[in-house]
Amino acid sequence: MKNKTVPEIRYKNIEDEWNLIKLSNLMNFSNGINAPKESYGRGRKMISVMDILSEERIEYKKIRNSVEVKESIESKNKVENGDLIFVRSSEVRNEVGWAKAYLQEQYALHSGFTIRGKKQNEYDAKFIECSLNYRNRYQIESKAGGSTRYNVGQEILKNVEIYIPSLKEQLLISTLIQNIENKINLHQQELDALKQTKQGFLQKMFPEKGMTIPEIRFPEFHEQWELKTLGEVLDSIYNGQTPSRNRKDFWNGNINWLSSGELNRGVVKTTIEKITEIGQRNANLKIVPQNTFVIAITGLEAAGTRGNCAILGMETTLNQSCMALFPKKNLLDTTFLFQWYRKVGENYGLKFTQGTKQQSYNAEIIKKLEICLPSVEEQVKIGEFFKQLDEVIEMKEKELEALKETKKGFLQKMFV
Template sequence: MENKRTPEIRFAGFTDTWEHRRLGEIAADTYGGGTPATSNEEYWNGNIPWIQSSDLTENHLFGVAPKKHISESGLRKSATKLIPQNSIAIVTRVGVGKLAIMPTQYTTSQDFLSLSNLKADVWYSVYAIYKKLRGELNAVQGTSIKGITKEELLSKSIFVPQIEEQAKIGKLFKQLDDTIDLHQHELTTLKQTKQGFLQEMFPAEGASVPKIRFPGFTGDWEERKLGEVIDNQYNGQTPSRENTSFWEGDINWLSSGELNRGVVAKTIEKITEDGRKSANLKIVPKGTFVMAITGLEAAGTRGNCAKLGIDTTLNQSCMALYPNEKLLNSSFLFQWYRKVGQEYGLQYTQGTKQQSYNAELIKKLPIILPSVSEQILIADFFDSLDNLITLHQRELDALKETKKAFLQKMFV
């Protein structure tokens, strides 16, 4: 029979069963909070950190940066308390379930209960409590959680090993989160770097040359209409949903909702050859630029596009563009449209309820172009940046999955 008092994965040398402990037993002291009168300026902008729920980030258990500070008089004249360093601040009302270790003394709003002077390793405790609260909140997902009382929180229990094992587990998860933070920072920096280059390597509005160019290229870029530099356009259809023989085949079928402003590597649905024939669908080859042409009224879908990493058919909300290769490089078109797509979606689409493009509107979209040889260098540069961003995103996702698995297997 499985032992529910030991985890599936342990550090070598530890065999003792874990003890069941209530949070009220782990914390020697607990503190609530309060808010000094906001109308009294003397209570604010002092040197004492004061945190509110919005200062904490979901699933992030340290590194809280208080946005507000209170004064000594604000501390004395309100219900808030000065809480010792290395306490765990837990949100019990708005944003219930968020928590973090606070390495220095601090105060909080009334939305918190803080656990202090812990009789357990602080890092082990914060991850164990996080896992406990996440599990309970996920179990009631979709239900409105207005808050949790002090008594309810302190009555909750976790399993606790001996202190040496606690310290090892806490240190491991802190190192995992530090690594995740580092990868997140690198990913954010890469994305910001890319945005900077997009601004500098394409001409600004009203300009005919960019601020940054590859060596050897001079002269103005030329403004054209898309219809002048593409040979063809194509949008697809949806085979009848009523005919089951048209679906679950081996031919990719792409919908506009799957356009990810990146490279499409797979489709959610596939059709059969009979389904393809029934809707007279063409196979659009890998490397083609595809843009969304309907449902562009929402900021999240306006400017949606992709470069195909697979051969696929399309639904009626996707438009494939086939450039004249002597005038326009497909990868350059993709990078350019990612830059201007949201703005163009506001300027050039039609419709009152659902903003849309059609083939003639697309032909009228302005594009400013250098020579094809310069286009290729620019596209290759941004493709390389995209590949690096994708690699960092995969590494970050893998680290998060590793942490998730260890949370399941290293705690009871």
């Protein structure tokens, strides 16, 4: 039988059991500052809920808000190295009571929507943060009260019980977690830089409106680009529909069925829902082949949908909110079309859709959209360039996700 007072994974030669302790034995709790509105925007940096919920550690220079208060108020609300700071109130249950260690030498203040845990005993603040936010999160979340907003008070936090090892083991564990977090932050920065680089190329490798030559170009190409409509360079377009939801025999089959919400501006490799052959036949749905370019055509009033598109990484049927575009092979390259739409899709979705409440495209609107084109040879080279950049970004995203899963695994298995 497993001993529940020690974690599943430990460092070698450490065998002591962990001790159960209330947070009130480690820290004292107090609510933060509520000042007149004219006091904000100047003075000492003040930790807010957004700083606590950020995935990044709290750094004094990056704290968003500031407040100027009397010295007596400031002295009572200092957040210093080794203190913990908690979300006191939130509209979302899984945010309330979230903890963040403060590890800066320069002290900060904290807002009225937060609770400070002032260090009174020996512990490693990062270790306590991880224990509270993951292994012992249920203790706080289950006790959060409220209807429209969820709240935790000082009494709830005082009575939270956690298992802690020796300070030496706390430091070993927190150092490991922080090293993984450092790698995660580095990978995130590299990923953000790659995406920014790609966005820059998208802006400069396609001509601006009214221009026929892009700012950046492969050296072997010199001809001007030609302005066309999609109707001139598309062989056909197609959008699907939804089989009857009242027929259970139409659903949960083996045929992919794609909705616009799954268009990820990348390569779609699977679908959430699948239909049966009977459902496909009844709705008269075509199987759209792999490597086809698909765009969202309804719900474009929403920023999260407008401009959505994808290349199919598998064959699939479509619902009525998706439209597949099939280029004329001698005039338009699919990958080039995809990259071009990633640049202009959001802007086109604002300008050329129709409808009152719900903004949509139809076939006639799509055919009238303008596209500036180089030769097919140049299109292919541009498309391949962005495809390779996308592959590097995808690889970096997978590495980042693997690091996050590694951290998650340690948080589950190195805490009690």
